[in-house]
Amino acid sequence: MKPSRIFLPLASIIVSAGFVSCEDDVSGIGGSISSGEVTITVDSLSYDLKAVAVENKKFDSRSGNLMLGNIDVPEYGKLKCSFVTRLMCLSSLPERLDTIPMERIDSCKFVFGFYRGGLTGDSLAPQQLEVYNLSKQLPNDISNDFDPEGYYNPSDLVGSKNYTVTNRNLSSDSLFNIANKSSYKTIGMSVPLEHGKRLLKAYKDTPETFQWPQTFAQYFPGLYVESSFGKGLIANLAGINFNIYYHNLEKTTQVEDGDTTTVMKPSPASVTVLTTAPEVLSSNNISYEVSDKIREMIAEGKTIITTPGGFTTRFTFPAKKIIEDYKDKGHNLSIISNLTMNVPAKAVDNDFGLGVAPYMLMIKTSEIDDFFSKGRLPDNKTSFSSTYDYTNGRYRFNALREYILNLIKKGEIEDDDVDFSFVPVYIGYDNGGQNDTQSFVTKCLPYTFAPTMTELDTKNSTIIFSFSSQLIE
Numbered sequence: 001m002k003p004s005r006i007f008l009p010l011a012s013i014i015v016s017a018g019f020v021s022c023e024d025d026v027s028g029i030g031g032s033i034s035s036g037e038v039t040i041t042v043d044s045l046s047y048d049l050k051a052v053a054v055e056n057k058k059f060d061s062r063s064g065n066l067m068l069g070n071i072d073v074p075e076y077g078k079l080k081c082s083f084v085t086r087l088m089c090l091s092s093l094p095e096r097l098d099t100i101p102m103e104r105i106d107s108c109k110f111v112f113g114f115y116r117g118g119l120t121g122d123s124l125a126p127q128q129l130e131v132y133n134l135s136k137q138l139p140n141d142i143s144n145d146f147d148p149e150g151y152y153n154p155s156d157l158v159g160s161k162n163y164t165v166t167n168r169n170l171s172s173d174s175l176f177n178i179a180n181k182s183s184y185k186t187i188g189m190s191v192p193l194e195h196g197k198r199l200l201k202a203y204k205d206t207p208e209t210f211q212w213p214q215t216f217a218q219y220f221p222g223l224y225v226e227s228s229f230g231k232g233l234i235a236n237l238a239g240i241n242f243n244i245y246y247h248n249l250e251k252t253t254q255v256e257d258g259d260t261t262t263v264m265k266p267s268p269a270s271v272t273v274l275t276t277a278p279e280v281l282s283s284n285n286i287s288y289e290v291s292d293k294i295r296e297m298i299a300e301g302k303t304i305i306t307t308p309g310g311f312t313t314r315f316t317f318p319a320k321k322i323i324e325d326y327k328d329k330g331h332n333l334s335i336i337s338n339l340t341m342n343v344p345a346k347a348v349d350n351d352f353g354l355g356v357a358p359y360m361l362m363i364k365t366s367e368i369d370d371f372f373s374k375g376r377l378p379d380n381k382t383s384f385s386s387t388y389d390y391t392n393g394r395y396r397f398n399a400l401r402e403y404i405l406n407l408i409k410k411g412e413i414e415d416d417d418v419d420f421s422f423v424p425v426y427i428g429y430d431n432g433g434q435n436d437t438q439s440f441v442t443k444c445l446p447y448t449f450a451p452t453m454t455e456l457d458t459k460n461s462t463i464i465f466s467f468s469s470q471l472i473e
Contacts, residue, residue, distance in 0.1 A: 043325065043463075043464070043465040043466070044462060044463075044464050045322075045325075045462070045463050045464075045465070046460055046461070046462055047318050047321075047461050047462075047463055048458070048459045048460075048461075049315035049316065049317070049318070049343075049458040049459070049461050050315060050316050050458075051303045051313050051314065051315035051422075051456070051458035052313070052314050052315070053298045053303065053304060053311045053312075053313060053314075054311065054312050054313065054314050054421070055290075055310070055311055056309050056310060056311060056312050057145070057309065058143050058144060058145050059143060059144050059308075059309055059446055060143060060144075060372045060373070060445075060446050061142075061143060061144035061283050061284040061285075061286055061308065061446065061448050062142065062281065062282065062283045062284075062445075063284070063426060063445045063446060063447075063448045063449070064278055064282065064445070065115075065118075065236055065237065065238070065284075065448065065449055066083045066085065066225070066236070066237035066238075066239070066240075066276070066282060066284065067081035067083065067234060067235070067236060067237070067284045067286065067308070067448060067449075068081055068082065068083065068129060068225065068226075068227050068234070068235050068237060069081055069121070069127065069227050069230070069231075069233045069234040069235050070227060070230070070231040070232075070233075070234070071120065071121050071231065071232060071233065071234055071352070071451065072231065072232075073291070073350060073351075073352045073354065073451075074291060074293065074350075074351075075291055075293050075294075075348060075349065075350035075351070075352070075354075075453070076291055076294070076306070076348075076350060076352065076354055076451060076453055077288060077289050077290045077291035077294065077306075077310075078287075078288070078289040079234065079286070079287070079288050079289075079308075079451055080227075080286075080287045080288075081227070081234060081284055081285065081286055081287075081308075082148075082224070082225060082226035082227060082284075082285045083224075083225055083237075083282065083283065083284045083285060084134065084138055084142075084146065084148055084151070084222060084223065084224050084225075084282070084283055084285065085222050085223055085225070085240065085276050085280070085281070085282035085283070086138065086213070086217050086221065086222035086276075086280040086281045086282065087216075087220065087222060087223065087240070087242065087274040087275060087276060087280065088213045088216060088274065088275060088276075088277050088279060088280045089203075089210040089216055089273060089274055090272060090273065090274070090275060098200075098203060098204045098207070100200065100244075100246050102197055102200065102201075104246045104247050104248070104249075105193060105196050105197055105200065105244060105245075105246045106245050106246055106247060106268075107190060107193065107196075107245045108190075108191055108193060108195055108196030108242070108243060108244045108245065109188045109189055109190045109191055109242075109243055109245075110131060110158075110159065110188070110189045110191060110240055110241070110242055110243075111186050111187070111188050111189075111240065111241045111242075111243055112129075112161075112186060112187045112188075112189070112237055112240055113184045113185075113186050113237060113238040113239050113240070113241070114165055114184065114185050114186070114187065114235055114236070114237055114238065115183065115184060115236045115237070115238055116183055116184065116185060117183075118235065118236025118237075118238075118449065118450070119165055119233065119234070119235055119236070120233070120234040120235075120236075120352075120353075120354070120450050120451055121232045121233035121234055121352070122232045122233055123164065123165050123233065124164055125164065125230055125231070125232045125233050126162065126163075126164055126229070126230055127162070127163055127164060127165070127227060127229065127230035127233060127235075128160060128161065128162045128163070128227070128228045128229035128230055129160065129161050129163070129189075129225055129226065129227055129228065130157060130159075130160045130225070130226055130228040131157070131158040131159050131160070131189065131191075131223055131224070131225050132152040132153070132154070132156060132157060132158060132223065132224045132225075132226075133152065133153075133156060133158055133220075133221075133222075133223065133224075134148075134151050134152050134221035134222045134223060134224055135151060135152055135153055135156075135221065136150075136151055136221055137217065137218075137221050138151065138221065138222060138281055138283070140281075142281070142283045143283070144283075144284060144285065144286040144308070144309060144448075145285075145286075145287075146283060146285050147285075148224045148285065151221075151224065152224045158191055158195070158223075159189050159190065159191045159192075160189070160228065161187060161189040162229075163187050165185070165187075165233070165235050184238050196244045196273075199242075199244075199273060199274075200244070202219065206219075213279055213280050217280070220274075222280075222281075223240070225240075234450065234451060236449055236450065239275060239276040239277075240275065240276045241272045241274070241275045241276075242272070242273050242274035242275070243270055243271065243272050243273070244270065244271050244273055245268070245269075245270045246269055246270070246271075247266040247267060247268050247269060248266070248267045248269050249264040249265070249266060249267070250264070250265050250266075250267045251263075251264060251265075252264075252265045284308070284448050286308050286309055286448065288306075288308065288309045288310055290306065290310050290311070293348075294306065294310070294311070294348070294453070297348070297455070298311065302455060303455065303456040303457070303458045304348065304453065304454070304455055304456075305357060305360075305422060305424055305452075305453075305454040305455075305456065306451075306452065306453055306454075307357055307424045307447045307448065307449075307450070307451060307452045308446070308447065308448040308449075308451065312421055312422060312423050312424070313421060313422040313456060313458065314365055314419070314420070314421045315420055315421070315422070315458060316418050316419065316420070317418045317420050318418075318463065319403075319404060319407050319413060319417065319418045320413055320418065322339070322404060322463065322465055323404070323407060323408060323413070325465075326408075326465070326467065335467060335468050336401060336404065336405060336408075336465075336466075336467045337401075337466040337467055337468065338398075338401055338464070338465075338466050339400040339401045339403070339404050339463070339464070339465050339466075340396060340397060340398050340399075340400060340463070340464045341362075341396075341397045341400060341461060341462070341463045341464075342394050342395070342396050342397075342461065342462045342463075342464070343394060343395045343396075343397075343422075343456055343457070343458060343461045344393060344394050344456070344457035344460060344461070345360075345388065345393060345394055345395055345454055345455065345456050345457065346393055346454075346455055346457075347452075347453060347454065347455070348453035348454070348455050350453065354451055354452055354453050355452055355453075356388050356452055356453075356454040357388065357424035357425075357447055357452045357454050358387065358388050358426075358447075358452075359385060359386070359387055359388070359424065359425050359426060359427045359447065360385070360386050360388070360395045360422055360423070360424055360425065360454075361378065361383060361384070361385050361422070361423045361424070361425040361444065362383070362384045362385075362386070362397050362420055362421075362422055363378075363382065363383040363384070363420065363421055363423060364382045364383070364416065364417075364419065364420055364421075365419045365420060365421045366416050366419065367382055367383065368421060368423065371383060371444075372445070372446060375443075376444070377441050377442075377443075377444050378441065378444060380399040380400075380402055380403070381402055381403055381406065382403065384397045384399060384400065384403075385397075385425065385427055385441070385444065386398075387427070395422075395456075404465075422456065423446070424446075424447040424452065424454070425444050425445060425446060425447050426443070426444070426445045426446075426447050426448075426449055427441055427443070427444055428441070428442045428443035428444075428445075429441060429442060430442045
């Protein structure tokens with residue numbers, strides 16, 4: 001497609017802030033402006049990225065969130081989610097466990113925290129979950145295709161819970177320690193009293209076991225949680241707490257017929273002992289059978305990306321053409337201002353309300369495994385992130401300038417330099433403080449928060465390249 005360009009000639013301008021003085025050995029990448037004529041060029045070019053679908057059957061599913069349930073959507077396919085997780089003992093407790101007499105423990109239960117907005121499907125559909133204790137250590141290289149068979153005893157059921165995840169049926173639990181409780185609702189599952197007493201005895205006998213997540217994992221490997229009944233719903237859990245409910249005895253006085261007596265009155269109390277946390281391992285077991293419709297669309301040459309798992313996209317970034325066009329402008333001084341890429345995108349039509357991936361990572365294909373295994377963040381050199389633009393229906397990658405500058409400096413462009421992939425991710429932000437308006441990316445993880453179907457129009461991607469050229473007098 002013919003490029004759209006804007007040329008802005010400026011005559012006889014003098015040195016401006018942000019540029020350094022001109023030397024005899026002038027770089028073609030950036031530097032200075034002297035007296036002469038400056039042309040600002042903005043190229044808007046449409047490119048076919050020659051994208052191909054890549055099936056992603058095995059991936060890192062240790063995203064920190066926990067997915068549970070089953071759906072079967074004709075346009076999307078079949079998705080089944082369970083999870084395994086370690087627990088850690090809270091380092092700060094309202095009251096030391098060894099001060100609670102065994103006879104004063106009244107009950108104990110697991111409390112599951114659900115994201116209010118983390119439901120996909122019919123929230124009124126009856127569901128049932130089952131919880132099992134793990135009998136051996138989870139592997140450190142765990143992935144989405146992990147099979148829990150052999151890691152737990154199917155006959156050793158800790159407990160089960162029937163539920164529907166609607167606001168009416170979920171109750172708030174003060175022991176689910178989340179800062180913004182309005183974003184979460186909880187479901188409590190009572191377990192036999194012996195579980196709490198056994199934990200309390202271990203805490204009294206060997207308190208050192210509870211001081212570090214590594215030592216506690218040796219004592220208690222964790223939990224396996226599966227959806228044992230129900231379909232049509234995928235729920236996203238914020239975490240799990242294990243709470244012990246007990247009572248204290250408080251001295252009170254009562255007067256009867258003029259006589260004052262002192263009695264011990266029970267006072268209810270509770271404590272969260274164990275919890276899921278970023279410091280300990282948790283992983284989703286995800287089985288996704290891609291629909292025939294998606295496979296047909298891909299066979300027709302369409303670019304489809306699904307989550308969790310399924311398909312990602314591999315493409316060739318047109319860096320060679322961009323650099324050739326830049327060098328053909330005929331300049332003796334130029335400064336590259338910016339390079340951005342817009343990729344049109346929309347949700348694949350469906351009757352289940354599945355939308356697009358909210359975040360997308362553009363990354364060199366050769367770096368994908370290392371990026372996620374080492375917990376890296378987008379560096380705007382070989383990896384770039386974009387939030388979906390719902391208004392304009394696109395992903396916009398704004399910070400490609402340093403990438404193209406490095407290629408110009410390098411000179412020779414190899415296949416690996418332009419071999420990229422689009423991968424759906426979850427981006428976590430931190431604003432640095434209550435009064436800080438600038439946000440920072442703190443995490444970038446494979447997107448395992450909800451099923452999505454995204455159709456990218458990679459044949460009509462737009463790259464906007466702006467630079468200034470000066471003809472020296």
